[in-house]
Amino acid sequence: MADTKGFIKCTDNGCGEIVEVRQASGKRSSLYTVCPSCGTNQANGVNRQTYLADNLKASRDDVEIKPVIDTEETPAIPSDNKASGNIDNGGVIPEKKPEQIPKDIPSAPPALLTIAALFIAILSAFFATRKPKGQTA
Numbered sequence: 001m002a003d004t005k006g007f008i009k010c011t012d013n014g015c016g017e018i019v020e021v022r023q024a025s026g027k028r029s030s031l032y033t034v035c036p037s038c039g040t041n042q043a044n045g046v047n048r049q050t051y052l053a054d055n056l057k058a059s060r061d062d063v064e065i066k067p068v069i070d071t072e073e074t075p076a077i078p079s080d081n082k083a084s085g086n087i088d089n090g091g092v093i094p095e096k097k098p099e100q101i102p103k104d105i106p107s108a109p110p111a112l113l114t115i116a117a118l119f120i121a122i123l124s125a126f127f128a129t130r131k132p133k134g135q136t137a
Helices: 048-056 110-129
Strands: 003-009 018-023 033-036 039-041
Touching: 033 048
Parallel strands: none
Antiparallel strands: 003 018, 018 033, 033 039
């Protein structure tokens, strides 16, 4: 049976869960992780083994979980409080028109465009090297 060596934050797919680090028994005896979301990761490359050994924590409480910060900026919601802030346009707050986002415009996938370009290139090469009727070489 595998021995629990410690805990670490899951690095698979940006999961961020606290995972249990275990050491395999038998011939292999490498470290592996068991994540409640991702499952077991038994990758045994040198870089992974070094990372697990260097970042191993003794308990779950020692593993720091950083909250996920949304990096997408959200526009400020204008308030109805006209007394705050300087208004240069005579006290009238202009209404913002919603952005006009184009509806789903169908576009060809890149693979289809590549195939069409290749087909056109082959046709033009064929007609460029073709000999006119009646001409012999």
